[in-house]
Amino acid sequence: MDGNEGLAVLEVENASPKNGETYCKSCGKIINKQAVVCPHCGVQNGKLKTDSKERSKLVAALLAIFLGTLGIHKFYLGKIGMGILYIIFSWTIIPSIVSVIEGIIYLSMKQEKFDQKYNSY
Numbered sequence: 001m002d003g004n005e006g007l008a009v010l011e012v013e014n015a016s017p018k019n020g021e022t023y024c025k026s027c028g029k030i031i032n033k034q035a036v037v038c039p040h041c042g043v044q045n046g047k048l049k050t051d052s053k054e055r056s057k058l059v060a061a062l063l064a065i066f067l068g069t070l071g072i073h074k075f076y077l078g079k080i081g082m083g084i085l086y087i088i089f090s091w092t093i094i095p096s097i098v099s100v101i102e103g104i105i106y107l108s109m110k111q112e113k114f115d116q117k118y119n120s121y
């Protein structure tokens, strides 16, 4: 039993993260990317999927395409200043055009990139 445990530890320390794995921010050991708490040191790494702050790419895109004239998607993404700008210019056609383009950008954006931009805090 003891020998096996030693081997397992060695394996963990020599391995590099595979797909779906990452290094723990605290102890540097390899953990599953989905892990909210590191099983090795118990430090919180990820964020819970149910976190209400998590912004959805699809919701942002739909808001941009259908309510983009008023900058609703900007408020949704936490860019309050930009949202106000959209409202100020809502009497022009510019926000409508820009927001539809933004909606398409959100949809074609990779989830990782979207998270990096709008879900990192």
Ligand SMILES: [Zn+2]
Pocket: 024, 025, 026, 027, 028, 029, 038, 039, 040, 041, 042, 043
């Ligand atoms: Zn750790």
